[in-house]
Amino acid sequence: MSIRAQTLARILLAGAFALAVVPAAAQTRPGPAQTVTARSHMVVAANPLAVRAGDEILRAGGSAVDAAVAVQMVLGLTEPQSSGIGGGAFMLHFTAGEGALVAYDGRETAPAAATPDLFLKPDGTPLTFYDAVIGGRSVGTPGTVRLMAEAHRVHGRLPWARLFEPAIRLAREGFAVSPRLAALIAADQPRLSQHPSTRAYFFTPDGLPLPAGTMLRNPDYAATLAAIAERGADAFYIGEIAADIVRAVREHASNPGRLSVEDLAGYRVAVREPVCGSYRGHEVCGMGPPSSGGLTVLQILGMVEHFNMGGLDPGAADAAHLLAEAGRLAFADRAVYMADQDAVPVPVRGLIDTSYLTLRAQQIDLDRAIERPRPGNPPWRDARLWGADNSLEFPSTSHVSIVDRDGNIVSMTTTIEDAFGARMMVRGFLLNNELTDFAFAPMDNGRPVANAVAPGKRPRSSMAPTIVFDREGEPTIVIGSPGGARIIGYVAKALVGLIDWRLDPGAVVSQPHVLTLGRTVELEEGTPAAALEAPLRARGHTVQVRELNSGLGVIVRRDGRLHGAADPRREGIVLGD
Ligand code: DON
Numbered sequence: 002m003s004i005r006a007q008t009l010a011r012i013l014l015a016g017a018f019a020l021a022v023v024p025a026a027a028q029t030r031p032g033p034a035q036t037v038t039a040r041s042h043m044v045v046a047a048n049p050l051a052v053r054a055g056d057e058i059l060r061a062g063g064s065a066v067d068a069a070v071a072v073q074m075v076l077g078l079t080e081p082q083s084s085g086i087g088g089g090a091f092m093l094h095f096t097a098g099e100g101a102l103v104a105y106d107g108r109e110t111a112p113a114a115a116t117p118d119l120f121l122k123p124d125g126t127p128l129t130f131y132d133a134v135i136g137g138r139s140v141g142t143p144g145t146v147r148l149m150a151e152a153h154r155v156h157g158r159l160p161w162a163r164l165f166e167p168a169i170r171l172a173r174e175g176f177a178v179s180p181r182l183a184a185l186i187a188a189d190q191p192r193l194s195q196h197p198s199t200r201a202y203f204f205t206p207d208g209l210p211l212p213a214g215t216m217l218r219n220p221d222y223a224a225t226l227a228a229i230a231e232r233g234a235d236a237f238y239i240g241e242i243a244a245d246i247v248r249a250v251r252e253h254a255s256n257p258g259r260l261s262v263e264d265l266a267g268y269r270v271a272v273r274e275p276v277c278g279s280y281r282g283h284e285v286c287g288m289g290p291p292s293s294g295g296l297t298v299l300q301i302l303g304m305v306e307h308f309n310m311g312g313l314d315p316g317a318a319d320a321a322h323l324l325a326e327a328g329r330l331a332f333a334d335r336a337v338y339m340a341d342q343d344a345v346p347v348p349v350r351g352l353i354d355t356s357y358l359t360l361r362a363q364q365i366d367l368d369r370a371i372e373r374p375r376p377g378n379p380p381w382r383d384a385r386l387w388g389a390d391n392s393l394e395f396p397s398t399s400h401v402s403i404v405d406r407d408g409n410i411v412s413m414t415t416t417i418e419d420a421f422g423a424r425m426m427v428r429g430f431l432l433n434n435e436l437t438d439f440a441f442a443p444m445d446n447g448r449p450v451a452n453a454v455a456p457g458k459r460p461r462s463s464m465a466p467t468i469v470f471d472r473e474g475e476p477t478i479v480i481g482s483p484g485g486a487r488i489i490g491y492v493a494k495a496l497v498g499l500i501d502w503r504l505d506p507g508a509v510v511s512q513p514h515v516l517t518l519g520r521t522v523e524l525e526e527g528t529p530a531a532a533l534e535a536p537l538r539a540r541g542h543t544v545q546v547r548e549l550n551s552g553l554g555v556i557v558r559r560d561g562r563l564h565g566a567a568d569p570r571r572e573g574i575v576l577g578d
Pocket residue numbers: 394395396397398416417418419435438461462463464483484485486488
């Protein structure tokens with residue numbers, strides 16, 4: 002069936018379904034989340050203490066970036082499993098007045114001494130995921146502190162040291178361990194208790210995981226932050242803190258890594274152009290390579306744009322099928338083409354070219370899942386160079402959305418990769434395991450893999466901090482999520498929810514999830530989406546019903562006001578004025 006014929010069929014079908022099906026957003030569990038409305042400023046993040054720090058800074062006259070620095074420093078304390086100064090981040094920044102949008106890339110880099118066999122066993126086969134993660138081997142040069150400093154240098158309003166006050170105060174005086182942190186410590190006990198530093202911090206003297214509500218102090222973190230507050234990012238990258246990071250990585254007893262003090266001293270933030278594409282008259286802008294997030298979200302949207310999504314019931318199998326098929330095709334391209342563009346050529350423009358995406362969308366049949374989605378041939382000279390990459394990504398990470406009173410915007414996704422990263426703590430913060438976002442095998446069927454390890458290279462990410470502009474060029478949506486490669490599906494469906502289904506932010510973050518990482522279609526357990534299993538199987542999909550733990554943070558500007566919501570699946574809140 003042609004796309005046009007399919008669209009007509011959909012309009013007719015949608016009419017029939019609309020009478021029979023209650024909109025999915027109304028039935029969602031957990032939640033639904035509330036939408037918070039404000040006039041002037043707003044901050045959404047995954048931890049209440051971090052949101053309060055951001056709000057404190059905005060009320061003190063700080064900019065969106067000032068607030069982001071304060072939020073990040075508290076997140077590293079109160080949500081240490083997800084992000085922190087031992088990790089990396091991507092920040093999209095919109096400057097009101099100038100209308101300028103820029104992407105700051107604070108992604109970790111591979112050490113100069115890294116080689117393509119970093120994650121291979123002596124027999125040439127890949128290490129198992131956790132054999133690679135735990136210890137020094139997976140630790141990349143952290144980028145978050147330089148990113149904060151660089152963004153503050155350009156967009157900051159309050160003095161740098163002021164931004165550290167909330168986190169230093171909490172680290173000295175103590176904060177209550179949240180239920181989610183307590184549950185994750187308990188779940189990770191076998192791994193987290195291996196390293197003396199994490200054992201001492203996250204467990205009682207008797208070796209029990211800290212229960213929720215425990216008042217936890219972190220004087221080491223307070224001292225690290227005080228040094229960075231006083232002397233700037235160099236306090237982290239040059240000198241004693243850097244030397245301690247390197248020592249911990251290189252001297253790990255069973256799994257040492259190759260990070261050096263030169264890697265830290267030489268770390269640079271990349272300032273990049275965001276990748277942008279249109280969706281139903283809106284301009285959707287996201288993070289380009291080394292993240293696959295922006296491109297893959299844009300590919301999904303560029304394909305479903307050929308269907309009348311607005312005429313479909315958000316909870317019906319048709320909408321799920323279309324999002325799944327677009328996702329499967331987009332992930333086939335992602336596996337082959339997307340990696341660090343500073344290290345390998347990436348066909349950025351070709352992958353989101355509208356004629357190319359029209360051809361890709363024509364493969365979608367409403368009645369039948371594509372048997373085996375294959376990568377396409379985007380308009381690009383070197384298009385058949387790469388083999389497929391199957392790097393894994395696991396839970397942690399955090400998203401922060403902020404609008405300040407002048408209309409400046411931050412959309413930042415920040416991570417130490419897996420929950421608790423490499424499970425090593427240095428001076429009060431956890432070290433990332435971001436290097437496991439590289440493909441473990443550098444070759445695939447005789448072809449080099451674009452996302453293979455190389456010295457100084459940034460591992461491919463899925464993080465998708467996004468800002469959407471309306472037809473007049475005004476920013477209207479700020480969004481992002483954690484979730485590893487699932488981030489892409491969470492963000493793409495949320496944008497369809499906001500733009501096509503005109504859901505408010507609370508409803509959109511509460512939608513039951515339907516997504517794919519390329520093959521299987523995943524449906525969120527315990528929600529109405531689980532009921533789509535049979536109809537999707539009938540169309541030929543392989544389906545899995547499972548927990549889908551997003552952490553969407555959304556701000557929408559509508560009718561001159563800010564409307565925000567935090568994902569009910571995590572602990573986030575929204576504050577505004
Ligand atoms: O950069 C990435 O895409 C991953 N390292 C992010 C990890 C993540 O989101 C884990 N999820 N909950």
